[in-house]
Amino acid sequence: MIPQEARRRLAELLGPQGVLEDPYELALYEYDGSVEKATPELVVLPRSTAEVVGIMRVAAEYRIPVVARGAGTGLSGGSIPVAGGIVVAFTRMNRILELDLENERALVEPGVANLDVTLAVQGRGYFFAPDPSSQRACTIGGNVAENASGPHTLAYGVTTNHVLGMEAVLADGTVIHTGGKEADLPGYDLCALLTGSEGTLALVTKVVLRLLRLPEHVKTVLAIYDSPEDAAHTVAEITARAITPVALEMMDGVMLRMVEEATGAGYPKDAAAVLLIELEGLREAVEEQAVQVREVCLACRCRQVHVARSADERELLWKGRKNAFGAVGRVSPFYLVQDGVVPRTQLPAALRYIHQVSERYGLIISNIFHAGDGNLHPIILFDARRPGELERAKAAAAEILKRAVELGGTITGEHGVGMEKKELMPLVFSQDTLETFARLKQVFDPAGLLNPGKLLAPELAPVRITQPGEA
Numbered sequence: 001m002i003p004q005e006a007r008r009r010l011a012e013l014l015g016p017q018g019v020l021e022d023p024y025e026l027a028l029y030e031y032d033g034s035v036e037k038a039t040p041e042l043v044v045l046p047r048s049t050a051e052v053v054g055i056m057r058v059a060a061e062y063r064i065p066v067v068a069r070g071a072g073t074g075l076s077g078g079s080i081p082v083a084g085g086i087v088v089a090f091t092r093m094n095r096i097l098e099l100d101l102e103n104e105r106a107l108v109e110p111g112v113a114n115l116d117v118t119l120a121v122q123g124r125g126y127f128f129a130p131d132p133s134s135q136r137a138c139t140i141g142g143n144v145a146e147n148a149s150g151p152h153t154l155a156y157g158v159t160t161n162h163v164l165g166m167e168a169v170l171a172d173g174t175v176i177h178t179g180g181k182e183a184d185l186p187g188y189d190l191c192a193l194l195t196g197s198e199g200t201l202a203l204v205t206k207v208v209l210r211l212l213r214l215p216e217h218v219k220t221v222l223a224i225y226d227s228p229e230d231a232a233h234t235v236a237e238i239t240a241r242a243i244t245p246v247a248l249e250m251m252d253g254v255m256l257r258m259v260e261e262a263t264g265a266g267y268p269k270d271a272a273a274v275l276l277i278e279l280e281g282l283r284e285a286v287e288e289q290a291v292q293v294r295e296v297c298l299a300c301r302c303r304q305v306h307v308a309r310s311a312d313e314r315e316l317l318w319k320g321r322k323n324a325f326g327a328v329g330r331v332s333p334f335y336l337v338q339d340g341v342v343p344r345t346q347l348p349a350a351l352r353y354i355h356q357v358s359e360r361y362g363l364i365i366s367n368i369f370h371a372g373d374g375n376l377h378p379i380i381l382f383d384a385r386r387p388g389e390l391e392r393a394k395a396a397a398a399e400i401l402k403r404a405v406e407l408g409g410t411i412t413g414e415h416g417v418g419m420e421k422k423e424l425m426p427l428v429f430s431q432d433t434l435e436t437f438a439r440l441k442q443v444f445d446p447a448g449l450l451n452p453g454k455l456l457a458p459e460l461a462p463v464r465i466t467q468p469g470e471a
Contacts, residue, residue, distance in 0.1 A: 001041065002041050002042055002062070002064055002086070003062055005062075006058050006059075006061075006064060006254065007019075007021070007042065007060045009058050010042070010054075010058055010086075011045055011053065012053060013051060013053055013054045013055070014044055014045065014046065014047075014055075014209060014239050014442035015057075017045070018044060018045045018046065018047070018051075018092075019043070019044055019045075020042070020043040020044075020045070020393065021042060023039075025043065026039055026040055026041075026042075026043060027039065028217055028322075029043050029069065029072070029081070029087050029089065029191075030080070030081075031072070031080065032073065032074045032075070032077060032078065032079045032080060033072070033073050033074055033075040033077055033325075033337070034074070034075055034077040034080070034336075034418065034419075035334065035336050035384070035390065035393075035394075035422070036077040036080050036082075036419060037080060038080050038081050038084070039081070039084070040067070040081040040084060040085065040086065040087040040088045041084045041085055041086070041134065042074075042085070042087070042140060043086070043087045043089055043219070044086055044087070044089070045089050045090075045091055045092050046088065046090070046092065046093060047092045047093060048093070049167060049204050049205040049206070052088065052169045052203055052205055053085070053169055053173045053175060054202065056169050056170070056171060056172065056173040057172070057173040058108075058420070059085075059086060059169060059171075059449055060172050060173060060447065061215050061437075063355075063447060063449065064085045064086055064173075064216065064449065064451075065081070065083040065084065065085030065086070065448075065449055065451075065452050066085060066086050066087075066088060066090050066203070066449050066450055066451070067080070067085065067086070067087050067199065067450075067451050067452070068087075068090065068091055068110075068141065068145065068181055068199040068203050068204075068416055068450075069083045069087050069089045069090065069142075070110065070111065070138065070140075070141045070142030070145070071113070071134070071137045071138050071139050071142060071331070072137030073132075073137050073138045074132075074135040074142060074146060074415070074416065074418065075337050075339065075415040075416075076090060076146075076168045076339070076412070076415045076416045076417060076418030076419070076420040077417050077418040077419035077420050077454070078142075078145060078146060078198050078199065078237055078418040078451070078454060079142075079199075080418075080419060081323075082419060082452065082453040083452045083453055085449075088203060089107070090110045090111035090139065090141050091111050091112065092240075093109040093110055093111040094109055094111035094112050094113070094139075095108070095109050095112070096109075096112055096120055096304060097109065097206070097254055099120060099121060099324030100181065100212070100314060101124060101126060101403050102122065103127065103181060104211045104212065104213075104328060105181045105208055105209065105210065105212060106120075106121070106128070106208070106209045106211055107206060107207070108140050108204075108206070108207055108209060109140075109141075109145070109205070109206060109207075110139060110140055110141025110142075110204050110207065111139050111141060112139060112140050113135075113136065113137060113138065113139055113140075113142060114128070114130065114131065114132065114134075114135040114138050114139065114140060114348075115131075115135045115136050117140070117209065117211075118131075118450065121211060121435070122296070122357065123215065125213055125214050126211045126213055126214060127211070127212055127213075127214055128209060128211060128212075129152060129156035129157070129161075129162055129210075130143060130148060130149060130152075130153075130156070130158065130159045130162055130163065131150035131152050132148045132149065132150040132321050132409055132414070133141065133150065133151075133291060133323075133324065133325060134325075134403075135150065135322075136415055140207055140209070141207070143159045144163060144166070144194070144195050144196075144204050144207060144242075144425055145196070145197070145199045145204070146159075146196065146198060146414065146415065146416040147159050147160050147195050147196030147414065147416070148414050148415075149413070149414040150244050150370075150414070151247040151249050151276075151278075151318075151321065151370060151380075152247050152278075153370060153372075153373055153375070153414070154244065154245060154246060154248055154370065154372035154373050155245065155246040155247075155280070155360060156212070156246065158414065159195060159196075160191075160192055160195040161210075161379065162195060162208065162209055162210040163179070163191050163195050163209065164179050164180065164181060164183075164191065164208040164210055165178060165179030165180035165181065165191060165205035165206060165207070166178060166179060166204050166206060166207045166208065167193065167204070167205050167207075168193055168194060168202035168203060168204045168205060168439070169202060169203045169205055170202050170232075170444060170445075171202070171444065171445040171446070171447065171449050171450050173407060175205075176190070176202070178190035178191050178194070179191040179208065181208055183215060196416070197455075198416050198417065198418060198442055198451060198454050198455050199450060199454070200224070200360055200444075200445065200451045200454055200455050201430065201440075201444040201445060201450065201452050201454075202444060202450070203442065203450075204471070207280075215280035215281055215285045216281065216282055216283055217280070217281065217282065217283040217287075218278065218280050218286070218314070218316070219278070219280075219286050219290050219307060219308070219353045220239070220276070220278045220279075220307070220308040220313075220314040220317055221252075221275075221277040221278070221279070221280045221290065221293055221294070221305060221306070221307050221308075222266070222267070222273040222274060222275070222276055222277075222305075222306045222307075222308070223274060223277060223297040223302045223304075223305050223306075224268055224271045224274050224302065224303045224304040224306070224316060224391075225271060225272055225273040225274065225275070225301070225302055225303060226271065226272050226301070226303055227272050227273065227301065228250075228252050228253075228262045228272055228273040228348075228351050228367070229348045229351065229352075230301045230302065231250055231274070231275050231300075231302075231371075232250070232272040232304065232347035232348040232351060232371070232411055233300050233308075234275060234296060234297055234300040234343050235248060235250070235275070235344055235347060235371045235372060236344050236347070237296050237299070237300055238277075238293060238296050238347040239344060239372070240376075241296060243292055243293060243296075244265060244294070244372075245277050245278055245279050245289075245372060246278050246279065246280045247276065247277070247278040247370075247372065248275065248276075248277055248278075248370070248371050248372030249275065249276040249277075249321055249368070249369070249370060249371060249372075250273060250274070250275050250276075250367070250368070250369055251267070251273065251274050251276075251321070251324070251367070252272065252273050252351075252366060252367040252368070252370045252372035253271055253272045253273060253295060253368070254364065254365075254366035255272060255324060255328075255366040255367060255368045255379070256268075256269070256273075256274055256320075256440070258271045258324075258327045258328055258330070258331050259320045259321070259323070259324050259327045259365065259368075260320065260329055261326035261327070261330070262323065262326065263316075263319055263320045263323050263327065264316075265316050265317055265319055265320025265321075266313070266316060266320070267320055268304075272302070274449075275297070275371065276318075276321055276444075277293055279293070282360045285414075287449045290307065293305075301448070315378060324368050325337065325379075326465055328379055328381070331381070332381035332382070332383070333383055333384075333385075334382050334383055334390070334393075335379050335380060335381050335382065336379070336380040336382065336394070337340075337377060337379050337400065337415070338374070338376070338377065338378045338379075338380070338397045338400055339375070339382075339411075339412045339413055339414060339415035340372070340376045340378075340379060340400060340401045340403075340405075340409060340410070340412070341367060341375050341376065341404060341409040341410045341411075341412070341413040342374045342376065342404050342407045342408065342409035343374055343407065343408050343409060344371070344372070344373070344374050346374070346407040346408060346409070347371060347374060350376060350403070350404065350405060350407060350409075351367065353400070353403045353431050354378050354400055355369060356378075357396050357399050358396075358401055359446075360396075361392050361393075361395070361396045362384070362392075363380055363381060363382055363389075363392060363393060364380075364381040365378050365379065365380050365381070365396070366378070366379045366381070367379070370413070371430075373413070374385045374409060374413075375413035375414060376400075376404065376413075378397075378400055380397055386449075389463055397425065401421065401427075402424070402427060405428060409410065410426055410428050411424050411425075411427065416455075417454070417455045418454050419453055419454055420454075422454065422455055422457050423457055425455075425456065425457060425460075434456065434457075434460050435460065437455075437456060437460065438460040439454055441456065
């Protein structure tokens with residue numbers, strides 16, 4: 001329990017609008033996009049780094065666990081307060097502090113929505129590359145915590161490739177600055193360390209982002225298949241020809257029918273799979289690549305190749321892809337999104353295995369994923385109101401991830417480990433490596449206050465959160 005004195009000090013620090021205690025308000029912060037939930041004891045909404053420092057000093061003094069939260073769109077339970085305590089919601093720290101277009105940089109607070117960065121600069125010829133499907137809602141702070149990416153990862157890389165500097169508050173209230181606008185600063189690369197650390201090492205309060213120039217020409221291709229395996233073979237063949245699309249997405253028949261019924265994006269409902277392929281760059285190069293991509297698709301038994309004829313048509317195709325998870329919600333009251341990775345050449349084998357798991361567990365599994373980098377997103381439909389069905393869905397998900405590792409891949413590409421996959425970490429890392437992770441966590445957070453119960457299995461995070469007066 002959070003002591004009353006700690007509550008009083010936080011209310012004094014943040015004001016009446018900055019602290020939420022009502023059970024109905026707290027219920028809004030007990031879940032994210034995963035299938036887990038836990039209710040915080042208190043939610044605080046800071047407006048500045050100074051207030052975050054004050055929050056952490058109170059939490060450190062009273063040994064209160066702290067979980068950072070952006071928009072709550074995460075898919076691995078990263079912002080769920082499994083130990084109760086305080087949720088720090090960065091909703092009010094949502095300012096773009098500086099746009100330095102001459103040097104292609106932006107300085108933002110963690111509560112800024114991902115898409116708002118691009119909207120702020122696209123009229124002047126720039127954009128922010130990481131674009132998760134939830135980019136209209138997800139925040140930069142959450143993107144940094146999970147090292148999020150999105151469809152355009154194939155060419156542009158994940159969030160860590162676009163974070164140049166940051167300000168962060170440690171568990172004892174210390175403020176650190178790492179990286180910056182300058183390139184290749186000396187010293188340890190703490191930006192890379194904190195990006196993807198899932199809020200377990202520090203609370204990020206400012207971020208320096210890399211901006212990119214908008215491409216001269218864009219071409220979006222929809223390739224339609226009667227076999228998911230043919231679509232998967234196409235992915236490997238495109239990259240074998242040294243063509244790197246900025247995006248190379250795949251949806252199977254189950255998924256594209258749900259998407260089409262929800263969005264009317266123009267996907268054929270009778271297809272077994274589609275590839276959404278986007279090319280960017282100089283006009284001449286893009287046109288030549290589009291010809292080669294068409295040849296590859298047809299050589300891999302593609303039924304039809306369709307090129308978007310206008311910006312509106314291109315936007316509609318992407319609307320279908322970006323709203324896929326919402327489309328699933330119209331069909332199934334519950335679903336579990338997974339996030340394994342396999343080598344591109346193993347995509348056909350991975351899809352065959354997912355189909356086998358679907359049949360073995362008697363659950364519908366649809367597939368939508370970043371095919372270009374092998375980042376699978378099998379979506380397992382279930383009904384938690386039926387006894388045992390949630391457990392079956394979790395078991396099916398674990399089998400898929402284990403198979404991904406066996407095929408030479410890993411357990412997450414962009415959604416993070418969170419509380420969902422921490423027990424699977426030994427599939428990827430040796431015991432010595434995991435113990436090194438735990439020791440590093442203790443350097444930054446010796447009392448184990450920051451996002452407990454995430455990333456590392458309990459036996460690798462032995463620090464116990466104590467209350468005042470305990471030994």
